[in-house]
Amino acid sequence: xxxxxxxxxxxxxxxxxxxxxxxxxxxxxxxxxxxxxxxxxxxxxxxxxxxxxxxxxxxxxxxxxxxxxxxxxxxxxxxxxxxxxxxxxxxxxxxxxxxxxxxxxxxxxxxxxxxxxxxxxxxxxxxxxxxxxxxxxxxxxxxxxxxxxxxxxxxxxxxxxxxxxxxxxxxx
Numbered sequence: 001x002x003x004x005x006x007x008x009x010x011x012x013x014x015x016x017x018x019x020x021x022x023x024x025x026x027x028x029x030x031x032x033x034x035x036x037x038x039x040x041x042x043x044x045x046x047x048x049x050x051x052x053x054x055x056x057x058x059x060x061x062x063x064x065x066x067x068x069x070x071x072x073x074x075x076x077x078x079x080x081x082x083x084x085x086x087x088x089x090x091x092x093x094x095x096x097x098x099x100x101x102x103x104x105x106x107x108x109x110x111x112x113x114x115x116x117x118x119x120x121x122x123x124x125x126x127x128x129x130x131x132x133x134x135x136x137x138x139x140x141x142x143x144x145x146x147x148x149x150x151x152x153x154x155x156x157x158x159x160x161x162x163x164x165x166x167x168x169x170x171x172x
Contacts, residue, residue: 015128
């Protein structure tokens, strides 16, 4: 697991890559066109399957609200009213999931289809690292940063959140 690669029960190997995206909406039309062209080239060069995972997380704003409430004591009445309306507005946004952060991941895998390979684990690590560098290079041309996840706890949390969300969604 030092490599950030996980072996699953069905003998697949997976690697999770965190993507730090650009803000496409802030780019000029010319920059957007260049980014889209780079993304098309990226997709064409990826001759393997991958999954894109987007996780939305509701923000925990309790510290922010308590700071505002602590400062309210010293403020005038009209500022207190404005602050209370602000808190209610932000709570409403957060309840409607409009103030959430998003994390972007790409999941790649390796399945041993060739039973002749003696050292499957070494081959899987090499294969997944090759895919990682291809993704990292392709997305860098689009302005994004691909981060190799090696932290066991972080990977477990991502997978736990992903699978629990899917189970919850399927039970509705």
